[in-house]
Amino acid sequence: MKDIKNYSLLRHNTFGIEARCDRFVEVGSEAEFQSLLPLTEPLLVIGRGSNLLLTQDFHGTVLRSDIMGIQVVAGPDGSHVRCGSGVEWDDVVGFCVGQGIYGAENLSLIPGDVGASAVQNIGAYGVEVKDIIESVEAIEIATGTKYTFTNADCQYAYRHSRFKDEWRGRFFITYVTYRLSNTFCPKLEYGNIRNELAVKGITEPTAQQLRQVIIDIRRAKLPDPKEEGNAGSFFMNPVVSRAKYEALQAQYPQMPHYYIDADHEKIPAGWMIDQCGWKGRTVGRAGVHSKQALVLVNRGGATGGEIVALCRQIQQDVKQRFGIEIHPEVNII
Numbered sequence: 001m002k003d004i005k006n007y008s009l010l011r012h013n014t015f016g017i018e019a020r021c022d023r024f025v026e027v028g029s030e031a032e033f034q035s036l037l038p039l040t041e042p043l044l045v046i047g048r049g050s051n052l053l054l055t056q057d058f059h060g061t062v063l064r065s066d067i068m069g070i071q072v073v074a075g076p077d078g079s080h081v082r083c084g085s086g087v088e089w090d091d092v093v094g095f096c097v098g099q100g101i102y103g104a105e106n107l108s109l110i111p112g113d114v115g116a117s118a119v120q121n122i123g124a125y126g127v128e129v130k131d132i133i134e135s136v137e138a139i140e141i142a143t144g145t146k147y148t149f150t151n152a153d154c155q156y157a158y159r160h161s162r163f164k165d166e167w168r169g170r171f172f173i174t175y176v177t178y179r180l181s182n183t184f185c186p187k188l189e190y191g192n193i194r195n196e197l198a199v200k201g202i203t204e205p206t207a208q209q210l211r212q213v214i215i216d217i218r219r220a221k222l223p224d225p226k227e228e229g230n231a232g233s234f235f236m237n238p239v240v241s242r243a244k245y246e247a248l249q250a251q252y253p254q255m256p257h258y259y260i261d262a263d264h265e266k267i268p269a270g271w272m273i274d275q276c277g278w279k280g281r282t283v284g285r286a287g288v289h290s291k292q293a294l295v296l297v298n299r300g301g302a303t304g305g306e307i308v309a310l311c312r313q314i315q316q317d318v319k320q321r322f323g324i325e326i327h328p329e330v331n332i333i
Helices: 030-036 089-098 114-120 193-199 207-221 242-251 269-275 304-322
Strands: 002-008 020-027 043-046 058-065 070-075 078-084 133-140 146-150 171-180 229-233 239-241 258-261 264-266 286-288 295-298
Touching: 020 030, 030 058, 030 133, 030 171, 058 171, 070 089, 078 089, 089 114, 089 171, 089 207, 114 133, 114 171, 193 207, 239 242, 242 264, 269 304, 286 304, 295 304
Parallel strands: 020 058, 043 058
Antiparallel strands: 002 020, 070 078, 078 171, 133 146, 133 171, 229 295, 239 264, 258 264, 286 295
């Protein structure tokens, strides 16, 4: 267990923002976490900092899980994979594909760890992690009581869970169990997956080939945080009413969109930001990535406040042009 006072969080956030906390604790087991209790000071639980924007020093304890391990439990309907909350998410996907366990391929290379996947309901290319989460194990911070929550208990929705809302700051996630399949059923309809496969001359991909194509697509359009600080997709894609979508489609016939249900459609926030002329622009030390307008970047030495100011300018322009409010996916502290 690490327990350090007056600690720099620079290497714990992919935006590359310099901020400090009064105390930093990293635990490697449930027992280590429970030995810390009670925790009365302000508490911030982080993962790998890939969905985090720090705007100031944190005057309290920053807690991080280093609980590791991947355990496979086979069953008649597939395989259940129980993972420590500190395991890097993409390591789980790679492990599963290598073991012939399927269902997570489209979520390849999403940054972050297992615990964050269950909080954020990560998603990409037509798949959300809620589709494969079986249960989430957590310890209540106030009491030290262990809980196991079902998928339904977590009330997952688009980039949302109870851990982000009413349970925010209440639980420390220790393990997540994913329900996967022994049969490979590729999902190829979202984005440009089929086009990229065709370029490679692949019509019926293996799971490893699909995973590699997803990785190639993400690397081509998303900046490496080691070279340019960022937190991946900064904004959530808004879901609008059918009437709103039809009105916009009449005005913008080439507007990309994704069917949600009979009453709702999803419109890519990145497309709207691009239409407002923000792709590739820089304001001070913050900017918008030149290949993907959904990504805000630290051009070098930017503060969290500068990133927030840029975010607000973009929100205003999108609202003025399209009449749609877009909201950050990133956790702003």
